Amino acid sequence: xxxxxxxxxxxxxxxxxxxxxxxxxxxxxxxxxxxxxxxxxxxxxxxxxxxxxxxxxxxxxxxxxxxxxxxxxxxxxxxxxxxxxxxxxxxxxxxxxxxxxxxxxxxxxxxxxxxxxxxxxxxxxxxxxxxxxxxxxxxxxxxxxxxxxxxxxxxxxxxxxxxxxxxxxxxxxxxxxxxxxxxxxxxxxxxxxxxxxxxxxxxxxxxxxxxxxxxxxxxxxxxxxxxxxxxxxxxxxxxxxxxxxxxxxxxxxxxxxxxxxxxxxxxxxxxxxxxxxxxxxxxxxxxxxxxxxxxxxxxxxxxxxxxxxxxxxxxxxxxxxxxxxxxxxxxxxx
Amino acid sequence: xxxxxxxxxxxxxxxxxxxxxxxxxxxxxxxxxxxxxxxxxxxxxxxxxxxxxxxxxxxxxxxxxxxxxxxxxxxxxxxxxxxxxxxxxxxxxxxxxxxxxxxxxxxxxxxxxxxxxxxxxxxxxxxxxxxxxxxxxxxxxxxxxxxxxxxxxxxxxxxxxxxxxxxxxxxxxxxxxxxxxxxxxxxxxxxxxxxxxxxxxxxxxxxxxxxxxxxxxxxxxxxxxxxxxxxxxxxxxxxxxxxxxxxxxxxxxxxxxxxxxxxxxxxxxxxxxxxxxxxxxxxxxxxxxxxxxxxxxxxxxxxxxxxxxxxxxxxxxxxxxxxxxxxxxxxxxx
Numbered sequence: 001x002x003x004x005x006x007x008x009x010x011x012x013x014x015x016x017x018x019x020x021x022x023x024x025x026x027x028x029x030x031x032x033x034x035x036x037x038x039x040x041x042x043x044x045x046x047x048x049x050x051x052x053x054x055x056x057x058x059x060x061x062x063x064x065x066x067x068x069x070x071x072x073x074x075x076x077x078x079x080x081x082x083x084x085x086x087x088x089x090x091x092x093x094x095x096x097x098x099x100x101x102x103x104x105x106x107x108x109x110x111x112x113x114x115x116x117x118x119x120x121x122x123x124x125x126x127x128x129x130x131x132x133x134x135x136x137x138x139x140x141x142x143x144x145x146x147x148x149x150x151x152x153x154x155x156x157x158x159x160x161x162x163x164x165x166x167x168x169x170x171x172x173x174x175x176x177x178x179x180x181x182x183x184x185x186x187x188x189x190x191x192x193x194x195x196x197x198x199x200x201x202x203x204x205x206x207x208x209x210x211x212x213x214x215x216x217x218x219x220x221x222x223x224x225x226x227x228x229x230x231x232x233x234x235x236x237x238x239x240x241x242x243x244x245x246x247x248x249x250x251x252x253x254x255x256x257x258x259x260x261x262x263x264x265x266x267x268x269x270x271x272x273x274x275x276x277x278x279x280x281x282x283x284x285x286x287x288x289x290x291x292x293x294x295x296x297x298x299x300x301x302x303x304x305x306x307x308x309x310x311x312x313x314x315x316x317x318x319x320x321x322x323x324x325x326x327x328x329x330x331x332x333x334x
Numbered sequence: 335x336x337x338x339x340x341x342x343x344x345x346x347x348x349x350x351x352x353x354x355x356x357x358x359x360x361x362x363x364x365x366x367x368x369x370x371x372x373x374x375x376x377x378x379x380x381x382x383x384x385x386x387x388x389x390x391x392x393x394x395x396x397x398x399x400x401x402x403x404x405x406x407x408x409x410x411x412x413x414x415x416x417x418x419x420x421x422x423x424x425x426x427x428x429x430x431x432x433x434x435x436x437x438x439x440x441x442x443x444x445x446x447x448x449x450x451x452x453x454x455x456x457x458x459x460x461x462x463x464x465x466x467x468x469x470x471x472x473x474x475x476x477x478x479x480x481x482x483x484x485x486x487x488x489x490x491x492x493x494x495x496x497x498x499x500x501x502x503x504x505x506x507x508x509x510x511x512x513x514x515x516x517x518x519x520x521x522x523x524x525x526x527x528x529x530x531x532x533x534x535x536x537x538x539x540x541x542x543x544x545x546x547x548x549x550x551x552x553x554x555x556x557x558x559x560x561x562x563x564x565x566x567x568x569x570x571x572x573x574x575x576x577x578x579x580x581x582x583x584x585x586x587x588x589x590x591x592x593x594x595x596x597x598x599x600x601x602x603x604x605x606x607x608x609x610x611x612x613x614x615x616x617x618x619x620x621x622x623x624x625x626x627x628x629x630x631x632x633x634x635x636x637x638x639x640x641x642x643x644x645x646x647x648x649x650x651x652x653x654x655x656x657x658x659x660x661x662x663x664x665x666x667x668x
Binding site: 008011026028031032033034035036037038039044045046047048049050051052053055056057078079081082084090091092093094123124125126128129130131132133135137139141142144146149151152153221222229233237 | 342345360362365366367368369370371372373378379380381382383384385386387389390391412413415416418424425426427428457458459460462463464465466467469471473475476478480483485486487555556563567571
């Protein structure tokens with residue numbers, strides 16, 4: 001008489017969708033209580049966590065592979081901004097009663113593609129039921145040489161403020177998702193719509209330049225809650241202030257077109273969030289080499305302002321030299 | 335003109351309730367994107383994650399300090415079963431619109447007390463809104479000497495099966511929470527009720543004996559989904575089978591009283607879960623020293639069965655030598 005029980009539904013679900021992602025030997029095929037990783041010798045471990053809730057951080061009808069991709073990328077963006085190389089991640093997934101296997105398969109596919117692309121394997125996880133919306137929580141681990149994690153604290157008066165890529169695309173993309181009539185009012189093409197919404201759906205973590213940051217910058221963070229508010233957070237813990245020149249903000253052609261059609265879009269661009277670009281401060285002598293080496297790695301860096309003495313304040317200056325008034329500074333859940 | 339913005343509601347909430355828990359220097363006072371920890375030289379990192387959803391893993395009216403405590407302890411239990419010493423944890427918290435500051439303050443108090451007691455500091459986290467129930471996700475990190483993480487795989491035919499503490503208390507406690515009339519039907523005293531419900535509310539991670547496991551056991555896991563089902567998981571990945579003697583199960587006086595009043599309680603005891611005891615297999619020559627050293631650390635260990643050749647099956651044998659039939663083997667969310 002065999003008393004071997006069939007694998008539980010939970011075990012089957014994990015085996016089908018997530019075991020293929022668990023290629024790291026320390027993940028033990030997701031068949032253990034925990035995973036084991038050996039950080040490289042001489043390195044500190046950098047750890048970060050981000051939760052995404054359906055209906056709050058993504059739309060229930062967003063493509064599930066993009067949701068899987070974004071869940072990991074927002075964490076990879078944090079690791080990159082700290083100068084850390086990815087080691088792996090844990091996934092905790094709370095699924096509602098009416099979750100579909102198709103949704104899960106596509107979610108796992110998007111997640112797995114990025115786990116491969118960014119060399120950040122799934123190490124373990126937990127899959128549970130919820131009476132609420134799908135909730136995804138990823139904790140990601142990276143390695144950085146001992147004592148080299150790039151902090152938010154460290155900006156010095158006189159440093160320049162720099163940012164990667166372009167700012168505001170994802171926030172405009174979110175507005176376009178919410179308001180289908182907006183594209184026409186902003187005079188955007190279908191291609192520009194796709195581009196902006198694409199930036200919202202699938203951020204681009206700047207992992208390619210993570211290794212440069214400890215060498216060249218005095219402070220850094222990723223822009224998730226809005227450029228102005230996030231720079232304020234950096235300035236506050238660095239005990240400095242900063243000024244940004246609006247005309248120096250790096251904008252995509254699509255964002256530039258939207259701004260030309262509706263000047264109020266500027267506030268969305270600089271406070272809207274979801275950019276997942278790296279915001280950093282660097283001594284002016286370091287900015288040239290940083291931009292050059294980043295460019296060689298395919299990442300554009302723009303100088304947008306300057307650090308000054310102060311107590312955390314950030315001003316955005318328009319081309320006539322006047323500070324721009326803002327109704328809000330950044331996104332907050334509470 | 336000062337343009338320094340006030341801290342956001344999210345920042346204030348974190349500062350008030352969670353910053354006091356972030357005593358590790360690498361947590362940077364929760365004012366950075368990520369935390370930094372340096373694993374001890376010669377050690378691997380052990381990582382684990384567990385999600386708790388209100389209404390699924392705990393009752394909305396459970397004492398919030400116990401919920402905070404349990405959230406961490408279920409992870410500490412995993413680390414202990416793997417032979418790892420705690421290093422710290424990340425907390426991702428999704429709160430509904432109607433969350434109360436009092437609930438949060440008490441939750442943080444329970445969590446912080448255990449972070450201190452188990453030397454496992456808060457390193458960082460994420461706090462978000464949800465339209466669903468309160469959802470708590472903790473990822474915990476521990477250290478174990480290189481290559482020494484205790485696996486589920488490793489049990490050998492001839493090994494003895496051992497378990498810490500007592501089994502079934504939490505599962506009976508859960509039944510008692512759900513059915514107020516059950517206490518009278520089982521003939522339990524008010525003190526026994528409190529004891530059993532207390533085991534459900536606040537598990538006791540066996541961190542005190544974590545360091546013994548790599549020396550003495552061939553495989554281990556913590557019992558969270560039920561003794562029989564969890565032992566089957568261990569046997570399956572070890573490619574062995576096992577037999578448990580029902581009469582050797584370690585039971586508290588309260589569980590023994592409930593079982594005497596209602597023999598069907600046996601199934602709850604061995605399949606109910608939430609025990610958070612360590613289940614392990616060990617060569618018979620190691621069991622004596624293991625029990626002795628564990629006892630010196632205040633943890634009782636009982637021999638409950640034996641490992642045999644097989645394909646993952648587990649039988650529970652009654653005192654007359656017959657296998658006991660079970661309707662289910664363990665808890666599964668899916």
